[in-house]
Amino acid sequence: MGGVTSSTSSSSPATAAGGSSYSAEAAQALCCACVGQSTVAVEEAWGRYDAVLGPGCHFVPWCVGRRVAGYLSLRVQQLDVRCETKTRDNVFVTVVASVQYRALADRAYDAFYCLTNAHAQIQSYVFDVIRASVPNMNLDEVFGQKKEVARAVEEELARAMTMYGYEIVQTLIVDIVPDEVVRRAMNDINAAARLRVAAAERAEADKIQQVKRAEGEAEAKYLAGVGVARQRQAIVEGLKRFVPNEKDVMDMVLVTQYFDTIRDIGATSRSSTVFIPHGPSAVRDMAAQVRDGLLQATAAAGGGAATLKAL
Incomplete structure (x- = not known):
């Protein structure tokens, strides 16, 4: 009934740290960690959270129990969620929502430790809001109120994801796909309405032509009658003289x-x-x-x- 598509791909810690050519083993041997731009690293000491490391090179002595537990990207990411639901007039539609989000640097602890899978969490909230909003609308209302649906999804996500250290930048309803049979029926209705208007216009044009033709024939017959009457009158007047x-x-x-x-x-x-x-x-x-x-x-x-x- 629904699916999720992420526009970002997972990367290794070395790549997320800035694309360093050193392997994790070499960095550990040198007791240093290189963090890339728009990325933060989470440092632990003896398995407990210790600090958040910003971009740059940091000294992390593994020999005293310190290590980099992982990296967290601060870039804006996009998640496309496809949700299938039913409208109030019993039409199944697939709603595609695009959610743009990012982790907050000052809430890196919550983003790293409080949430295992941000994609799955966002997907669940999107499903919940869309399946609660769309069934209250007709199919035409769903197309006309995309912004209202997107705003409802964004408000719910912002309220839920802030506690996990994520900011919802923007939420868009990028596509609404009705069932194929319904789409064909909608196209047929539109085509029939346009054909009906065209037929009415053609009939009105034919009516105007017939009216004008009849008016012309009536005028011609009237003038012909006037001419015949004058002809007969002239003949009679001429004969009376002789x-x-x-x-x-x-x-x-x-x-x-x-x-x-x-x-x-x-x-x-x-x-x-x-x-x-x-x-x-x-x-x-x-x-x-x-x-x-x-x-x-x-x-x-x-x-x-x-x-x-x-x-």
């Missing part, structure tokens, strides 16, 4: 419209086959039918005598 009888004018207008209709039917390629009688008598009958229809409509609507007289 034909005194209004009935003859109406017949000529109807004949003109009849031939225009025949022309339009023959001009369009999408027209169905239409059988109509054609000839002088057909035109006369058609004109009579139109006049009769107008008379009946006018009589039903209570039209004036002037209209009946004109027809």
